[in-house]
Amino acid sequence: MTGAAHTSGEPAPQTLRELTALLADGRQRMRAELAAFFAGPEFDRTGEEAGPPAAVTARAYARLETVNRFVHPARELLTDVHRLTALHEWAAVTDGTLFAIMTSHYNLVLAGLLRRAARHRDLDPVVTELEELRAAGVFMASEIGYGNNLLALETEARYDPAAREFVLHTPRPRARKFMPNTTVNGVPKLAVVLARTFVGGRECGIMPFLVRLTDGRTSAPGVRIVPLPAKPVLALDNAVTTFDRVRVGLDALLADERDQLAADGTLGGLLRDKTARFLGSIENIEGSKICLTAGSLAMSRAALTIAVRYAGQRLTFAPGRGQVVLADYRTHHAALAEQLAATYAMGFLFNDTRAAVARLRESGRPMDEATIRQAAISKALTSWNTREVLEVCRERCGAQGLFSANRIMDYLVVNHGVITAEGDNEVIMIKAGRQLLDEPDAVLTGTDTDTDTAPESGTGTGTEAAREDDVPAAGTGRWWLWLLGRRARGLRQEILAGLRAGERARGSVFATWNDQVAQVRQLAETCGRRSAAAALFAAADRAADPAARAVLADLAELYTLRCVDEDFGWFVGRGLLGPKEAADLEVRRGGLHADL
Ligand SMILES: Cc1cc2nc3c(=O)[nH]c(=O)nc-3n(C[C@H](O)[C@H](O)[C@H](O)COP(=O)(O)OP(=O)(O)OC[C@H]3O[C@@H](n4cnc5c(N)ncnc54)[C@H](O)[C@@H]3O)c2cc1C
Incomplete structure (x- = not known):
């Protein structure tokens, strides 16, 4: 499925090599090693769908042991973002349950403990225990009453200075921990528990505590674990967990305040901003998102591979031609080409994000706001x-698409986990959009050359574009890309104007915000799409092989056109596009479908 056709109808080997190398962003040998590892018998899924959920869960933990032996010592894995994300790609396409427990263990628990152990050597035995997988790491933030609004969580940790211990307690039913994989099922579990902390009767914000939950046979004293009902496909051992005055030592506190408490039994002037402390508690989640993204991307690639192959083989009727393969039908081909273009765009956006995270990890710096966003x-x-x-x-795979062997239905469920866990998509996009309101234009448009000309209505011919500096020629792929940046700037102006108008009208803060929140989310979406399209155009520029360059440029343009098309009404409303551009877009999109 590429216009860069070799004589056999397949892309030439050098084109495939270049596309693969660009997507993988180097590290081919590491990727080949992982591919060979996941082809091993431990990951063979033949007949697996028949098993009861508990057996699937047990198999996932057994696979985690296999993975852990392969990557040992995990501390090296955690410093190598390329390998870590590639591992999650393979886990996601192989076993969704493994993917979920793996990311908790390595990213949400072990990574944070390793950072802390650098200053508190007493944590070394726990780190070793987790590295050797003598216990699985579990991250416990969500409560029955608090999912996205974690800042309000109610699990308490009250400091007892005489005993130099914290007392961990679930004060009411809605404060029970909900979802973490804590079920007692033969696997010892060591948890990082987020709790509202009180010292000397004063509330000090949310902090993380290390808590031993179960030795695998029974839950620890004061810890009550009730398994949650089954979910299709994801055989995660999710549970509801309650703490009844569980005592943990001062050394269980995984926050900087531990030293101050150890020294004089009070937090005194050390009390930081509670929001900052909370953000510190969930820092591991921010670092972990990239692994969930890697898994999600791998699932879309796997499904596309199956669907494209099916389209190339499956015969169907055709007027005047007897039979043709599905891919010969423009409707079928276009549907897959659009998804392929978007997945390439997501792939290169991911590569840029991974590079940013890798740079920070290598320099030992924490995630900054821009990288988190x-x-x-x-x-x-x-x-x-x-x-x-x-x-x-x-x-597009017909009935075949439903079968477990093809895993597409499994991936749907696993991907829903990615959408909701470690920062619900909708909520993190609104937060990102909120931050983008304060960023300079260059961040919104990915360039510092665009001028901030106010939109004028009624041109519909790209005349506004022609007045600005460095605007690509109208109708070119780069021009459509420029339009996405233009939309980002326009959205921000409109949101800020709306917020100011709300303030002037003295409406409630929530009503004012609520009037703008949909556009705030769109701002993040537009900026992200623009970055993804730009990353794909940049990849096309980097390609040395002409056929690879051509196909990447086509994919970039197709993705960009689709993004503009989705919000065409907005562009028309601001006089940036009109009937001529609508017709051009349609023709060009059809041409790209035919080329690809
Ligand atoms: C597979 C899986 C594994 C998980 N593992 C863990 C784990 O190991 N540890 C753990 O602590 N938790 C875990 N969770 C819980 C997860 O963190 C929460 O599900 C997540 O934070 C969302 O919370 P919620 O489910 O209560 O959704 P809700 O907060 O009830 O949200 C429901 C809907 O409302 C929308 N919404 C909510 N608030 C807002 C808002 N302010 N603005 C706009 N829209 C909003 C959301 O976008 C969503 O569509 C897991 C969840 C899943 C699905």
């Missing part, structure tokens, strides 16, 4: 895209 946008756009890809691929 980039990782959030990348996760949301990718997993939303994957949801659409999976729906389309399932349908």
